[in-house]
Amino acid sequence: MATSEASVTRIMVAVNESTIKGYPHASISSKGAFEWTLQKIVMSNTSGFKLLFLHVQVPDEDGFDDMDSIYASPEDFKSLKSRDRARGLRLLEFFVTRCHEIGVACEAWIKKGDPKEVICHEVKRIQPDLLVLGSRGLGPFRRVFVGTVSEFCVKHAECPVVTIKRRLDETPQDPVDD
């Protein structure tokens, strides 16, 4: 089994929620990166790969926006944390369920922090063979402010990185996201 395990290619896929629909909906770019991995790389060789889904939650500065009171008790904080966790898990469920259906081994976990820093840190810790990132394919103007996660990871992640840009014809008719 050791030999067989060694020959499995471990692909980390960083996934996030829809910027418009929010949790538990996965962003179009995350789904695009995932589908690309399945269709173009894994194909019928389901036993040859293991997918590692990382979801990084960004600590929310105004996390109390939709809570009843701004005077938060320690209990409020606790429920906020567990709500965040539940949302993240439901997001990951989409990808894990799909893998189970297809028969591809996978793992999934949540971390908190700055996505680009956390992704590179997790790459260092987990040492995948490939990191797959979705990207909105922003224009040069918006990219300066927004599209830095994939560029940062391409430069700094200690493993090969592939960025799956959304094609123009994949822009959603319904403005659901990302």
Place this chain on the structure above:
Amino acid sequence: MATSEASVTRIMVAVNESTIKGYPHASISSKGAFEWTLQKIVMSNTSGFKLLFLHVQVPDEDGFDDMDSIYASPEDFKSLKSRDRARGLRLLEFFVTRCHEIGVACEAWIKKGDPKEVICHEVKRIQPDLLVLGSRGLGPFRRVFVGTVSEFCVKHAECPVVTIKRRLDETPQDPVDD
């Protein structure tokens, strides 16, 4: 057969010669990109992939260096061109032979010009599913002058791009190259 052809993933691998050993030796970074593709992506699924080897020859400004005369006739030019072509073909032979041994479909061809421009142009023309590039993993100083092909392609190629950096422990003891 049309369906089967459509489900084949076409991976373009840009390859070049050793910077020190010269033709027909492939650069370590090219070989690294190729071996990574076979070991981590293709694996046993040899019928699922087609590899497309592109070798870009840079027009040599002082191409007459090792010719007998600087007064070159049209015949000299012609022999120079055919010699270049023969060298490029021998370089590609390394990759094509390996593919034949393993049983992976492949194509290989030569173009002349600025590698980064030609690679992006060929991606546009051929529309591969993935472009794999080797990289020497230069430090920030040398990268400004040298390591721009992969960075340019990551930004401009119209397909997903993965750059395979040479690991530190792959630096050759024998200073044979790239």
